[in-house]
Amino acid sequence: MSTPATSAPLRGGVVGALSVLVTAAAHDLGGAALPSQSAAVALLAVCVGVGWMVSSTPAGRNRLVVALAAAQTLGHLTLTVVDGHHHGALLDLPMAAAHLVAVGIGAVAVHGAERGIIAAARAMRRILPIVLAVAAVDTDTVRPARPVNRVDAPARLLDLSGRGTRGPPARLR
Template identity: 45%
Template structure:
């Protein structure tokens, strides 16, 4: 798989899961959902939204991201609404009032913009971070120049001694 798609899928899954839970609670409060949810219903809502986020993160989408994000946000909010309605014992049951539907639709639109913006921001931040890391961790170019050993003194006498010796500097001695 493409690592870019993996990162985007993880960001999308975490945002969709967390926004589904937060928006479900907020939409219930705005639309007159009654009393705040109990602790048990919040725990059940967290588990349901974590499952939604994990399932969204498992899907790699390469095209039509807007449609996918809107649909999974709608499904996540529907799961969140159903979880809150069943677990907390709201007076309205599973029915949806017009203000609650409007609140959920507005939340889907706003959350979709936030999720897509977070995906792009994450990719840009990771690209900038990788460029910075490559610049910081690159080996330094050190100009040392080339160094060669030049002898200062060369004894010329030793060569003349070898030439003056009986055998000279040619091969092994001849058999006599």
């Protein structure tokens, strides 16, 4: 499923935000502790970069899975380097399984969100003309809430025509 260029930034933002949450959860479920504040900020920076990449490249399912796998890999390395975990730089089986499941969950969530947004946009495209036609206002019968008092004044903010009130008072002339 290809994503229109107008929704590419939305897709990138969803992929970035989802990657942060799912990477941290997978890392925790894989046997490591929840990330510290500095590790969470570093993970956020990495996943924002992945989201930006997704928003600037043409969409496709394969590219989405590759981007989510890259986010999981880079996120795992970031959390390992910043926090340092019991398994070192290598993945053990529960950690690898948790990150692989996270890629699948992320792909299903992003794909479902895209389909939901497309369905919502189609529904709005059908419903909105009907709602706007029913809610049309007859401008001939609409009156202002308060009477309009017009002041006979020049249209300019400052009257520079020479007919103003400059000069001394009349009795001093």
